[in-house]
Amino acid sequence: MGALPVFRWRLAPDGLATRRQLRAQGLRPGGQDVAAQLERPRRRRGPLVAYLYRVDQAKPVRPMTPARGVALAKANAARRRCPACRRDAGYVIPTTLGTCVPCAYPGPHGPEGSSRHE
Numbered sequence: 239m240g241a242l243p244v245f246r247w248r249l250a251p252d253g254l255a256t257r258r259q260l261r262a263q264g265l266r267p268g269g270q271d272v273a274a275q276l277e278r279p280r281r282r283r284g285p286l287v288a289y290l291y292r293v294d295q296a297k298p299v300r301p302m303t304p305a306r307g308v309a310l311a312k313a314n315a316a317r318r319r320c321p322a323c324r325r326d327a328g329y330v331i332p333t334t335l336g337t338c339v340p341c342a343y344p345g346p347h348g349p350e351g352s353s354r355h356e
Contacts, residue, residue: 245290247278254290261299268297 245251254273260266270291278286302310317330320338327338335342 242272243274245274245276247276247286250274250276250290253293255293255296256288256290260291260293260296263293263296264299265293265296266299267291268295270295 255263255265256276257267272289273292274290276288276290314330315326318326318328320327320331320341322337322341325338331338
Protein backbone atom coordinates (compact mmCIF):
# COMPACT_ATOMS: atom_id res chain seq x y z
CA MET A 239 0.00 0.00 0.00
CA GLY A 240 1.38 3.37 -0.98
CA ALA A 241 1.10 6.33 1.32
CA LEU A 242 -0.68 9.49 0.27
CA PRO A 243 1.35 12.69 -0.10
CA VAL A 244 0.67 14.99 2.85
CA PHE A 245 0.71 18.77 2.52
CA ARG A 246 0.53 21.41 5.20
CA TRP A 247 -2.62 23.49 5.46
CA ARG A 248 -2.92 26.05 2.62
CA LEU A 249 0.21 24.72 0.89
CA ALA A 250 -1.32 22.26 -1.57
CA PRO A 251 -0.05 22.45 -5.14
CA ASP A 252 -2.21 23.73 -7.99
CA GLY A 253 -4.38 21.12 -9.64
CA LEU A 254 -5.58 19.58 -6.35
CA ALA A 255 -8.76 20.58 -4.54
CA THR A 256 -10.99 19.49 -1.67
CA ARG A 257 -14.59 18.38 -2.25
CA ARG A 258 -15.85 21.81 -1.23
CA GLN A 259 -13.45 23.54 -3.59
CA LEU A 260 -14.51 21.22 -6.42
CA ARG A 261 -18.18 21.90 -5.66
CA ALA A 262 -17.57 25.66 -5.76
CA GLN A 263 -16.23 25.14 -9.29
CA GLY A 264 -19.26 23.06 -10.28
CA LEU A 265 -17.30 19.80 -10.15
CA ARG A 266 -17.34 16.51 -8.19
CA PRO A 267 -14.61 13.89 -7.63
CA GLY A 268 -16.40 11.49 -9.99
CA GLY A 269 -15.14 8.23 -8.52
CA GLN A 270 -11.45 9.05 -8.54
CA ASP A 271 -9.25 8.00 -5.66
CA VAL A 272 -7.89 10.51 -3.15
CA ALA A 273 -4.72 12.05 -4.58
CA ALA A 274 -3.30 13.62 -1.40
CA GLN A 275 -4.29 15.01 1.96
CA LEU A 276 -3.93 18.26 3.86
CA GLU A 277 -3.11 18.37 7.55
CA ARG A 278 -3.54 21.33 9.83
CA PRO A 279 -1.07 21.44 12.73
CA ARG A 280 -2.05 19.58 15.86
CA ARG A 281 -4.23 21.44 18.29
CA ARG A 282 -6.07 20.12 21.32
CA ARG A 283 -8.16 17.63 19.32
CA GLY A 284 -5.45 16.43 16.98
CA PRO A 285 -4.79 17.19 13.32
CA LEU A 286 -7.51 18.35 10.99
CA VAL A 287 -7.36 16.37 7.74
CA ALA A 288 -8.84 17.18 4.34
CA TYR A 289 -8.59 14.96 1.29
CA LEU A 290 -7.52 16.35 -2.08
CA TYR A 291 -8.67 15.29 -5.54
CA ARG A 292 -7.25 16.04 -8.97
CA VAL A 293 -9.14 18.85 -10.67
CA ASP A 294 -8.32 17.57 -14.17
CA GLN A 295 -10.05 14.24 -13.44
CA ALA A 296 -13.10 15.81 -11.77
CA LYS A 297 -16.48 15.57 -13.49
CA PRO A 298 -19.28 18.13 -13.68
CA VAL A 299 -21.90 18.10 -10.93
CA ARG A 300 -25.02 16.21 -11.95
CA PRO A 301 -27.95 18.56 -12.61
CA MET A 302 -30.92 18.59 -10.26
CA THR A 303 -33.78 16.68 -11.87
CA PRO A 304 -37.42 17.38 -11.01
CA ALA A 305 -37.71 14.02 -9.21
CA ARG A 306 -34.59 14.69 -7.12
CA GLY A 307 -35.95 18.14 -6.26
CA VAL A 308 -39.23 16.65 -5.04
CA ALA A 309 -37.39 14.01 -2.99
CA LEU A 310 -35.15 16.67 -1.43
CA ALA A 311 -38.16 18.84 -0.54
CA LYS A 312 -39.86 15.84 1.14
CA ALA A 313 -36.72 14.99 3.10
CA ASN A 314 -36.36 18.57 4.33
CA ALA A 315 -40.05 18.70 5.28
CA ALA A 316 -39.62 15.49 7.30
CA ARG A 317 -36.74 17.09 9.21
CA ARG A 318 -39.08 19.93 10.24
CA ARG A 319 -41.96 17.71 11.44
CA CYS A 320 -41.99 16.93 15.17
CA PRO A 321 -42.42 13.18 15.82
CA ALA A 322 -44.25 13.86 19.10
CA CYS A 323 -46.91 16.40 18.07
CA ARG A 324 -46.72 15.78 14.29
CA ARG A 325 -46.70 19.52 13.50
CA ASP A 326 -44.33 21.52 11.32
CA ALA A 327 -41.96 23.17 13.79
CA GLY A 328 -40.96 25.92 11.35
CA TYR A 329 -37.29 24.92 11.70
CA VAL A 330 -35.18 21.78 11.40
CA ILE A 331 -35.65 19.70 14.55
CA PRO A 332 -32.33 19.42 16.42
CA THR A 333 -31.16 15.82 16.59
CA THR A 334 -30.03 16.43 20.16
CA LEU A 335 -33.65 17.09 21.20
CA GLY A 336 -35.44 14.72 18.82
CA THR A 337 -38.62 16.80 19.08
CA CYS A 338 -39.61 20.44 18.72
CA VAL A 339 -38.62 22.74 21.57
CA PRO A 340 -42.15 22.97 23.11
CA CYS A 341 -42.38 19.15 23.20
CA ALA A 342 -38.82 18.78 24.53
CA TYR A 343 -39.38 21.29 27.34
CA PRO A 344 -43.02 20.95 28.44
CA GLY A 345 -44.44 23.33 31.00
CA PRO A 346 -45.79 26.85 30.73
CA HIS A 347 -44.13 27.16 27.32
CA GLY A 348 -44.95 23.59 26.25
CA PRO A 349 -47.50 22.39 23.68
CA GLU A 350 -50.54 23.31 25.82
CA GLY A 351 -49.34 26.81 26.72
CA SER A 352 -47.74 27.73 23.44
CA SER A 353 -49.47 29.84 20.82
CA ARG A 354 -47.35 27.98 18.24
CA HIS A 355 -49.46 24.80 18.61
CA GLU A 356 -52.93 26.38 18.75
